[in-house]
Amino acid sequence: MTLLQEMSDRALELGVPMSVHFDITYRCNERCVHCYLDHDDYGEMRTDEIKRVLDELAAAGTFFLTFSGGEVLMRRDFFELLEYARQLLFNVRIKTNAVMIREPEARRMLALGVDQVQVSIYSHRPEVHDAITRLPGSLRRSSEAIRFLKQQGLRVVIANVLMTANMRDHAGVQALARELGVLYTLDPTITPKMDGDRSILNLRVPGAELDGVFHNESLVGNVEEFCAPPPPGADEEVMEGYPCSAGHTLAYISPYGDVFPCVQFPLPSGNVRQQKFIDIWRNSSELNEVRSIRAKDLPVCSTCSHVGTCTRCPGLAYMEGNMRGPSTADCEKSFHRTGILSANMLRQGRSSTSGPLIHIQSLAV
Amino acid sequence: MSEKYIARSSAIASRLLGGEMMIMSAADSTFFTLNPVATVVWQVADGRTPLSEIVVRAVCTEFQVDPDIAQRDVERFVEDLSKHGILLVSDRPFPNSTLGPPEAA
Numbered sequence: 423m424t425l426l427q428e429m430s431d432r433a434l435e436l437g438v439p440m441s442v443h444f445d446i447t448y449r450c451n452e453r454c455v456h457c458y459l460d461h462d463d464y465g466e467m468r469t470d471e472i473k474r475v476l477d478e479l480a481a482a483g484t485f486f487l488t489f490s491g492g493e494v495l496m497r498r499d500f501f502e503l504l505e506y507a508r509q510l511l512f513n514v515r516i517k518t519n520a521v522m523i524r525e526p527e528a529r530r531m532l533a534l535g536v537d538q539v540q541v542s543i544y545s546h547r548p549e550v551h552d553a554i555t556r557l558p559g560s561l562r563r564s565s566e567a568i569r570f571l572k573q574q575g576l577r578v579v580i581a582n583v584l585m586t587a588n589m590r591d592h593a594g595v596q597a598l599a600r601e602l603g604v605l606y607t608l609d610p611t612i613t614p615k616m617d618g619d620r621s622i623l624n625l626r627v628p629g630a631e632l633d634g635v636f637h638n639e640s641l642v643g644n645v646e647e648f649c650a651p652p653p654p655g656a657d658e659e660v661m662e663g664y665p666c667s668a669g670h671t672l673a674y675i676s677p678y679g680d681v682f683p684c685v686q687f688p689l690p691s692g693n694v695r696q697q698k699f700i701d702i703w704r705n706s707s708e709l710n711e712v713r714s715i716r717a718k719d720l721p722v723c724s725t726c727s728h729v730g731t732c733t734r735c736p737g738l739a740y741m742e743g744n745m746r747g748p749s750t751a752d753c754e755k756s757f758h759r760t761g762i763l764s765a766n767m768l769r770q771g772r773s774s775t776s777g778p779l780i781h782i783q784s785l786a787v
Numbered sequence: 788m789s790e791k792y793i794a795r796s797s798a799i800a801s802r803l804l805g806g807e808m809m810i811m812s813a814a815d816s817t818f819f820t821l822n823p824v825a826t827v828v829w830q831v832a833d834g835r836t837p838l839s840e841i842v843v844r845a846v847c848t849e850f851q852v853d854p855d856i857a858q859r860d861v862e863r864f865v866e867d868l869s870k871h872g873i874l875l876v877s878d879r880p881f882p883n884s885t886l887g888p889p890e891a892a
Contacts, residue, residue: 426818429809436805485802485809513800513811535798535813577816 433671438483439703440671443685446472446503447492447677452519452555454542456585456625458615461492466677469499471695473506475675478699480510490517490685492677501530508534515540517581520567521560528570539571540579540607544587546594554587568602578604584635585612585625596640608641611751614741616688626751632758651760652731660730661718668736669712673703683712687737689745712736715746722748726765728756793841793865794834794875801829812873819873824850825864832874834881838865 423431433440447466448459467475479487487507494500494516507514516531520541523531531539541564545551551561571578580602582588582595592608599606610627614620627635635641642648664670669683669691679695681702682688691709692702703709715736718724723734726748733756738749748766756764763772795801798813808821808829821829827845838861846857868874875881 425820429804429818429820432805432807438804440804480802483802483804485800485804485811511799511801535800537800537811537813537816 430667430671433483434667436483437704438671439479439673439699440484441486441488441667441673442479442484443488443490443672443674444472444475445490445492445674445676445685446494446500447497449496450491450493450519451496451521452493452557452560454544454555455587456554456583456612456622458613458622459492460615460617464678467679467695469502471679472503475679475694475699476503476507476510476512478694480512482700482703485513486515487512488515488517493522494518495522495527501527501534504531504534504536508536513537517542519555519560519564520571521557521563523567523570525570525573528567528574528576531571532574532576536576538577538579540581541568541571543580543582543595543598544585545591546598547591550588550591554585565598565602568604572603578602580604580606582606582608583612584608584610584627586627587625589627589631592635592638592641608635610635610755611686611735611738613686613738618741629754629758632754636755636759649759649761651762652727652729652756654727656717656724656730661716661724663717663730664713664715665717665734665736669709673699673709675699681706681709683709684737686735687712687740687745689737689740712745720746720748722766722769723764727762728753728760728764732756732764789878791838791862791865792834792836792877792880793828793832793838793869794877794881795829795832796873796875799873810873812871814872817871819868819871824852824860828861828864829874834875834877838862 430440448461449463450461495518504514514536515538516536517540543551543564544554548561552558568578580595580599582592584592596606610632612623612626614623636649637645639645668687672684674682674685675694679693680690681692681694683691689708691706717729723729732752734752735749736745738751739745739747742750750766753764753766757767799810801808801810806823808826810819824846827849828841831841831845842858842861843854846852846861847854865874865876869876
């Protein structure tokens with residue numbers, strides 16, 4: 423166990439929100455085809471409101487702070503907020519499309535001690551990347567920005583979200599990351615829009631392509647280990663385990679002050695404009711419900727052979743209508759990783775040789 | 788023996804968790820945790836208080852440790868953290884302009 427894992431366990435025991443993902447704006451200069459956000463501004467928090475929330479997060483014990491959006495640099499006060507966050511000694515990570523980052527911005531980020539900048543790159547081919555972002559010239563701008571950030575000595579990660587339009591381009595993006603001397607991470611997850619619209623799920627990569635991704639050594643490391651079938655019989659530790667850190671040591675705050683368990687788990691749990699963050703964190707009935715759920719409480723997943731190894735996202739399950747239910751996208755991932763059908767797939771009569779990748783279920787209203 | 792002064796670098800992230808300080812270096816993302824004694828030293832490393840005074844006032848008083856042992860242990864800890872650049876050491880008090888923000892308890 424690493425030191426960081428030890429401290430995460432400690433934070434869990436103590437009920438400390440060790441990590442917070444803070445979207446400071448939903449406004450964006452790109453219009454990505456797969457984006458789950460509404461980019462209009464319905465009254466995002468002012469500078470002083472965000473600073474107050476940052477004070478509250480520091481007092482609550484938050485250590486890892488991710489500033490994201492929308493595009494963070496759409497806020498004119500971004501560097502003021504960043505400086506304030508660093509004065510409060512947060513470990514700050516930034517998620518950005520980097521289109522607005524030039525040398526002065528990169529220099530400022532370094533001076534303020536930013537830990538990591540994650541830049542979204544969809545393809546090494548401008549015609550593909552720019553078609554996804556719907557911003558002409560965006561690949562060139564983002565790549566230049568990565569060079570500026572790297573020249574300053576900042577740690578940069580290219581995040582490569584995979585969808586139908588770019589599903590064969592991951593090797594090209596990996597090569598670009600190598601050329602730029604930065605880290606690379608791939609994510610094949612497309613989430614429904616926050617308003618419940620599921621139409622963008624059609625962009626998810628088909629199963630056959632997912633097979634290729636999960637069996638690609640350059641993407642997953644040790645394929646044998648990554649694609650190993652689940653061990654037979656889940657032990658008590660697995661059944662008493664909780665699905666992920668959402669609501670346990672992780673919280674999400676929207677530009678309007680709404681608090682959710684995670685950016686991918688839009689369960690309204692309170693609003694920092696109306697309550698102190700720590701009161702929401704400790705007393706929200708929604709967060710406490712999320713915290714109460716153990717693997718043994720999941721009616722379908724607790725019977726599944728993948729229960730101990732699945733990356734089941736409770737937020738995606740929630741968006742399918744039941745936070746205790748299966749997340750079909752993760753069922754598909756488990757299946758394409760190991761070749762073994764999940765309990766949910768078997769329940770729905772899926773065979774291993776046919777069927778659509780995604781079963782879309784309507785949201786419970 | 789000349790006096791030493793210690794100050795926290797501003798190029799770090801830190802937070803107290805259950806009585807132990809977590810620190811991450813912005814330069815190389817190295818992660819540290821400090822035990823309760825080291826945490827107290829870290830918290831009072833204001834760049835102006837002599838190290839010998841920190842040992843006597845913060846460590847010996849609070850943890851009831853022999854002063855010679857405490858001095859030796861604290862000097863070793865200071866040397867370790869200064870090698871990683873997260874604690875600054877000088878033989879004179881630091882000017883205000885070089886100091887990071889005050890440490891939250």
